[in-house]
Amino acid sequence: MLTGYHIQELYRYRDLILRLAWSDFKLRYKSSALGFFWSLLEPLLMLVVLYVVFSNLMRTQVEHYQLFLLLGIILWNFLDRGTSMSIWGIVGKPSLVQKVYFPRDILVISTCITALMMTVLESVVFIIFMVVFRVMPEMTVVYFPILFILEFFIILGLSMALSALNVYFRDVQFIWRLIVQVGFFGTPILYPITIFPERIRWIVMLNPMAQIITMMRDCTLYGISPEPANVAYVAACTVVLFVLGYAIFAHLEPRFAEAI
């Protein structure tokens, strides 16, 4: 499925991808009085709760803990939202699968782009926070977009597999919820990786999301460039997840219209 021809085809369908993503994005805020503010409010409320609980524990160790926490939450939310929405990307749109034809990965790609739009919106809160707390990013912030793109492709790879599997096994959504919950605590979001003893840190850091969040904080808040080896590891994980996700999707796709 990941052939040059298919990529060309996706390019021809770019209008559709963006239109679906944008209309989904708009729909999320359409009927609520506060509109876009909801998506700003959600990470803020979470931040407040977590900050109140954890700031006393962490303050001594972590500089700019509120920003540290907020960035972690936003980046993790991106993964959580992207995959959770995509699980419904195929099953939730039966008429688009059964009554018309376009390459079905478009449904998943557009859902991930919707999640991307929501995350960009949330990032506005983060930028405001940086201004308020007078934290100016250093030159190392140039790594941020690179890591962000890697995260996007991890999400896309996972979403491909999850959306396709959920067509045949409807409990995938519950299992995945559980994994995301555990992942939230198993990933250095509330805490820095340094709270673990040196000898077990590498186990935690096998998780590419732990790497990504740590490196993104380092380059944005603390002016530390990521280690090339770590970036390479994350890139390798991204490629594996992405290719595997697409392979699963391509294998299951032919019977989507029958199995929904």
Added chain:
Amino acid sequence: MTAAVEVQGLWKTFRIPHERRTTLFENLMGLIRPNQYEIFTVLNEVNFQAQNGECVGIIGDNGSGKSTLLKIIANILRPSRGAIKVKGKVTPFLELGVGFQPDLTVRENISVYGTVMGLSRKEIRDGMDEVIDFAGMRKFEDSKLKNLSSGMQVRLAFSTAIQTQPDILLVDEVLAVGDLDFQQKCFDVFNRYRQDGVTILLVSHDLNAVRRFCDKALLLRKGKQVAYGETGRIIDKYIYREEEHVIPVENKKTRWGNKKMEILGVKFMDKNDKENSNFLSGDPFIARIYYEAHEPISSPVFGIVFYTQDTYCYGTTTNFEHMDTGMVVGKGHADFFLNRLPLIEGSFQVTVALAPPNYEFAYDWHDRLYSFQVHRVNQNQGIFDMDGYWKLEKYE
């Protein structure tokens, strides 16, 4: 001419599990106890070609695989065996308004649906006003879709869908929705497409639409291709099918009489002298009434009445037509002939009866025990096709 759609040796089977397993847990348990499948063949060796610019009607009973065939040509389902070759851009009209979002406005929905139907951003921008005007929705362009009636939504969907410029159009029963006015609009649009040289595959139960519209027809029966060719011949083949039809059995409330002379059964015969319950309007029709007289009966009267729903359409007897049946004993049959079935369309019930010439009682009365279907061949309305014609004289 080149083939726009070529279907070769197409098979489609669905695997229907005896129990449906939709969770991972059930599937894991299934490793221990394998699930059993029923293989259901929906399409069985279908072969045909639609030439460029041709309009092909696909007809057959429910469950004969018509829609599945369209979906396979549209690439929504994949064939189990066989090959499909399609030349050009395929646009399926299997359902109108795919991807409509009730919470978005009319304009936004036109954009989304237009994109789903394969229109470019520019085409949508340029066509927007035309769509809104065609659907007659100038006043509502910025209201939410959910505030429109379902009829208006269909109109909007249709107006948007016809902006597409396909090479091959797949249509599934779209014409069935909407009022006469809307159906006429559909026809006009499809005729325009046809003049533009678009190849059209049309699935429909409306045989008259197929007749008016299609150059060729494909008849499917239980997934098998029965015939493919010129429309009129194929429709004939569909209506005057070869297998036997069972005529409904008697029911006590709808049958009475002293049974000195009995009606054993009634068969409707078509123009091929085959028993049938489907007829085309205007074709020959015979009702054959089998009787048995248990004792000699003098001049029994045979009667027949046609109903549609509760409307009494027509009734006649041998007596009214001045036919004396003479002395009757034993078995035989009486034929009631119509050289030209003058009914337009619908389901008709038939009463047959045997009575003495003074109609004081009945020997045997089968009240609306038999029925047959009439399929239209033109656009006339009502019950009877009265052979009317028009003439116009202009004074100036």
